[in-house]
Amino acid sequence: MEHGQTQIGFIGGGNMAQAIAAGLLRAGHEPAALAVAEPLAATRARWHGLHAAIRTGSDNAAVAADAAVLVLAIKPQVMPAVLAGLAGLARPRGQLVISVAAGVTLATLARSLGAGTPAVRVMPNQPALVGEGMSVLVASAVVDAAGREQACYVAESTGRALWLDDESLMDAVTAVSGSGPAYFYLLMELMERTAIDLGLPPDVARTLVRQTATGAARAAAMPDADVAALRASVTSPGGTTAAALAVLEREGIGETLRRALTAARDRGAELGRSAG
Ligand SMILES: NC(=O)c1ccc[n+]([C@@H]2O[C@H](COP(=O)([O-])OP(=O)(O)OC[C@H]3O[C@@H](n4cnc5c(N)ncnc54)[C@H](OP(=O)(O)O)[C@@H]3O)[C@@H](O)[C@H]2O)c1
Numbered sequence: 001m002e003h004g005q006t007q008i009g010f011i012g013g014g015n016m017a018q019a020i021a022a023g024l025l026r027a028g029h030e031p032a033a034l035a036v037a038e039p040l041a042a043t044r045a046r047w048h049g050l051h052a053a054i055r056t057g058s059d060n061a062a063v064a065a066d067a068a069v070l071v072l073a074i075k076p077q078v079m080p081a082v083l084a085g086l087a088g089l090a091r092p093r094g095q096l097v098i099s100v101a102a103g104v105t106l107a108t109l110a111r112s113l114g115a116g117t118p119a120v121r122v123m124p125n126q127p128a129l130v131g132e133g134m135s136v137l138v139a140s141a142v143v144d145a146a147g148r149e150q151a152c153y154v155a156e157s158t159g160r161a162l163w164l165d166d167e168s169l170m171d172a173v174t175a176v177s178g179s180g181p182a183y184f185y186l187l188m189e190l191m192e193r194t195a196i197d198l199g200l201p202p203d204v205a206r207t208l209v210r211q212t213a214t215g216a217a218r219a220a221a222m223p224d225a226d227v228a229a230l231r232a233s234v235t236s237p238g239g240t241t242a243a244a245l246a247v248l249e250r251e252g253i254g255e256t257l258r259r260a261l262t263a264a265r266d267r268g269a270e271l272g273r274s275a276g
Contacts, residue, residue, distance in 0.1 A: 003029075003149075003150065003153045004027070004028050004029045004030055004033075005030050005033055006029075006033060006068050006069055006150065006153075007033050007035070007066055007067050007068045007069070008024065008029070008033060008034055008067060008068070008069045008070075008071065008154065009035045009036070009037070009063035009064060009066070009067030009071065010033075010034075010036040010037070010038075010063070010070075010071045010073055011035075011036075011037050011063060011064065011068050011070065011071070011072050011074060011082055011086075012037075012038060012072065012073040012074035012075075012078075012082075013036040013037070013038030013040075013043050013044060013046075013056070013073070014038075014049055014073060014074075015126075015129070016073050016100055016128065017036065017038075017071065017073035017100075018046060018125060019124075019128040019129045019133070019158055019257070020071065020073070020100075020124075020128065020154060020157060020158055021034055021036070021050055021054065022050055022133060023128065023133075023158040024154070024157045025050060025051055026157065027153075027157045027199055029086050029157070031050075031051035031052075031053035031054050031205075032053045032054075032055070032190070034051075034054045034055070034056075035054065035055040035056070035062075035063045035066075035067065036054065036055070036056050036057075036063065037057055037058060037059055037060040037062065037063040037064075038056065038057075038058065039058050044057075044058075045054040046084070046260065058145075060082060060086065061083055061086075061089050064086055064089055064091050064095075065089065065090070065091065065092075066089065066092065067091075067092070067095060068092060068094075068095060068096065068150075069096045069150055069151075069154065070091070070095055070096070070097050070098070070100060071098045071099075071100065071154065072098065072099040072100065072101060073100050074095065075101065076101045076102055076103050076104055076271055076272075076274075078136045079099075079101050079104050079108070083108070083109070083112035083113065085113065086112065086113060087112045087113060087181050094118065094146045094258065095117070095118075096119075096120065096143070096150055096151065097109060097113060097118065097119045097120070098119075098120045098121075098122055098151055098154060099119065099120070099121050099122065100122045100123070100124050102123065102174055102178060102268060102271060102272075103171070103174070103268055103271040103272030103273075104121070104272065105121070105167065105272055106119055106121055106138065106139075106140045106167055106194070109121070109140070110140060115142070115225045116142055117140075117142070118139075118140060118143040118144070118147045119139070119140045119142075119143070120137055120138070120139045120140070120141050120143060120147070120151040121137070121138050121139075121167065121170065122135050122136070122137050122154075122155055123135065123136045123170055123173045123174055123177065123178045124158060124178075125177050125178050125180065125181055126181045126193055127159060127181060128158035131158060131159055132159050132199075133158035133159030133160070134159060134160050134161075134177040135155035135158065135159065135160070135161040136161075136162055136163075136170070136173045136177065136181075137151055137152070137155055137161060137162070137163050137164070138163070138164050138165070138166075138167045138170060139151065139163070140215070141168055142146070148163070170268075171265045171268035171272065172264070172265050173191075173267075174264065174268040175261045175262070175264035175265040175268060176261065177229065178264075178268075179264045181223075183257075183260070184213065187213075188210065188213055190275060191209045192205045192206055192209045195208060196208060201275030210218070216230075224243075230266065231245075246260075
């Protein structure tokens with residue numbers, strides 16, 4: 001069967017689930033093969049906005065009952081209750097369960113759903129909303145090649161996807177790509193604010209910062225791009241960029257970032273322990 005016909009059910013219809021569903025529709029997935037269980041009527045209405053043929057409801061069991069692929073897209077805090085609800089249900093044999101919840105481990109999924117359930121844990125990120133997401137996947141031992149391919153199909157609908165073998169690295173992934181967009185947004189906010197302080201009109205500041213960020217990201221995404229070399233090539237000795245970078249280095253930007261990402265990694269591990 002074509003991937004585009006696979007029955008994919010979502011438990012939780014919030015932002016991430018909608019981003020994935022929108023990506024699947026863009027990739028040509030059959031809308032009638034998508035279903036979502038979501039408690040909030042206003043959120044369900046947004047799914048009808050994605051496509052009128054998507055089946056929506058508030059009953060997790062109904063969606064789980066006929067999904068070949070079940071995507072768990074709820075907050076980690078509600079995962080224990082949702083897993084407890086799914087544990088006793090008859091679900092299709094070989095159903096692939098994909099969890100996008102931060103910190104929820106494959107062991108936690110196996111404890112509730114059974115060790116024989118093929119499960120894939122995914123850490124997506126927010127640019128999934130615009131089809132430029134970065135998803136990192138890790139699979140339980142019982143996921144076969146077809147299951148990996150299905151999981152990749154779902155994850156790649158929102159951008160790029162890559163596999164890791166070592167699940168213990170997922171907290172570091174969360175710190176880098178999961179939380180990462182916020183670091184870049186903060187840098188852009190701070191640059192915009194400073195640009196205004198330096199006298200630029202707000203709309204000019206906004207355009208300069210955002211186009212510069214987009215341009216730098218595109219240059220860094222070129223095949224074989226070396227970001228250190230790109231930086232060096234705009235940094236003439238004694239020039240303006242060198243003056244700015246000297247301040248950032250003197251003020252300890254490297255150490256600050258190291259502490260920030262380490263804090264995110266450690267918080268991810270802590271949240272995972274409480275979700276488990
Ligand atoms: N957004 C991101 O950038 C991002 C990045 C990486 C990972 N994630 C992960 O993706 C997951 C979802 O995040 P999100 O941003 O999409 O959150 P969200 O917008 O809050 O979506 C969660 C949805 O699940 C619904 N829900 C709550 N309890 C439920 C239940 N018992 N059964 C079924 N649905 C239920 C919520 O409904 P109510 O509105 O009624 O509560 C909400 O619509 C999280 O675990 C998060 O860690 C998100």
